[in-house]
Amino acid sequence: MAASRKAPSILGFPHRPELGPAAHRKAVAGHLRRCREHAGIAPPKAARFINISAATLSRMENGKAVFKATEVERLFDAYGVRDPLERARIDELVQEAAKPEAWQPYANAVPTLLRPLLAMEPAARRIISYEPQLVPGWLQTEEYAEIVIRAAHPTKPAREIEERVAVRVRRIEMLRRAETPPVLLAVMDSEVFRRQVGTPGVMYRQIQHLLALLEELPYQLHLQIAPLTVGAAGAIGHPVVHLRFFTPEYLPDMVYLEQYEGAVYQEKPAESERYQAILNNLCGVANPVEQTPALLEQALASWR
Known part of the structure; x- marks a missing residue:
């Protein structure tokens, strides 16, 4: 047989x-x-x-x-x-x-539950991310990332905070690579730009950074802002990342669900399809990508 x-x-x-x-x-x-x-x-x-x-x-x-x-x-x-x-x-x-993973030089600082995401995201053809509270990690400035990480881990030594920041801000490099870079579709809640992280200057420079990235990576980065009027569609409550790979027949979709004290990964087709549908619905009701630069300029003015 x-x-x-x-x-x-x-x-x-x-x-x-x-x-x-x-x-x-x-x-x-x-x-x-x-x-x-x-x-x-x-x-x-x-x-x-x-x-x-x-x-x-x-x-x-x-x-x-x-x-x-x-x-x-x-x-x-x-x-x-x-x-x-x-x-x-x-x-x-x-x-x-058998080669070392990109995060291994920072193994002491990278949480175990985050390692599968960091290891697999370079192989993605398309990443959809929803972030209800903060700027997504790929898009954070160094100073914004340091404040966020230090707030979540106030007892960690300065060296470990520095290493975590370094890992986070380097993730954007995969969108800049010459060979088959992933496409990132990031959806953020509009309240992200009202929630002050650090000083107003930190917020101002973070929004400037987003505008600069949109200009630099027009094909690799697509950013949507979800207003409060999306209602239940935006009430997911925690970050979600959906990865689809260049070779889906060998690498099934992966879903990363971030929680305060850990993370959950879903790779079963039924679960990945369910989160794909949730994210598709959210993208459909969020402000279109064409409106994002104007919305960011408005947010920038509020922190000027």
């Missing part, structure tokens, strides 16, 4: 370092799981081929641990994958998957 089905292929997932190691790791993991299932081999038996436990194999097949190149070769042998093109591509992806 297994032989009658078309064998899974990894050739549709390109080796693209700009997508980040995590995307390559997840693509490898999912492909090896599909190869095992196609071969009709149960996890405990597959695990014995590379001398690990079935629990460890499960972690690896879910992208939570990295496959070694030698392990992939042995599993491909066991699964009957002989095509040299398939084996060459998976070898490239495994090597990329």
Whole structure:
């Protein structure tokens, strides 16, 4: 029965370092799981081929641990994958998957629950973000970010605050890269511009920064402002980020739900589609992107 089905292929997932190691790791993991299932081999038996436990194999097949190149070769042998093109591509992806994540130099400062988002967002084709209380992290100035982070973590040492700020303000660089940058559609509640973060000068410079980014990144950044009149559509109450990737057949949509003391990730299709619909509804009732510069200019005048 297994032989009658078309064998899974990894050739549709390109080796693209700009997508980040995590995307390559997840693509490898999912492909090896599909190869095992196609071969009709149960996890405990597959695990014995590379001398690990079935629990460890499960972690690896879910992208939570990295496959070694030698392990992939042995599993491909066991699964009957002989095509040299398939084996060459998976070898490239495994090597990329083993590289350090962008956040790892700041590992002591980056919260564990934020790491999957930071690791996967460079691989996104499109990001939709809703922020009800603050300017989204990608778009914050350094001084705005420092005040926000210090307010949330008043007991953290200055060095850790500095590192968290550095990680946050560097996230915008993925929109500036030359190779397939993501598109960011950010929706902010209008009250974000009434809520004073720091001094009026901080707010003034933050809004100036948003205007400058819209001019600099007209194709990569789209910003909408949701007025209070959106009613229930804007009553989500917490930040939401929906990621759609360049290769959805290998990387399913990811939803990040931020909470005060943590975060939740959703990757099941039913949940990601539900949040996609919620965000689509919010985008539909928020002020159009064409009105954003004028609305920002109004907000700027209020802090002048």
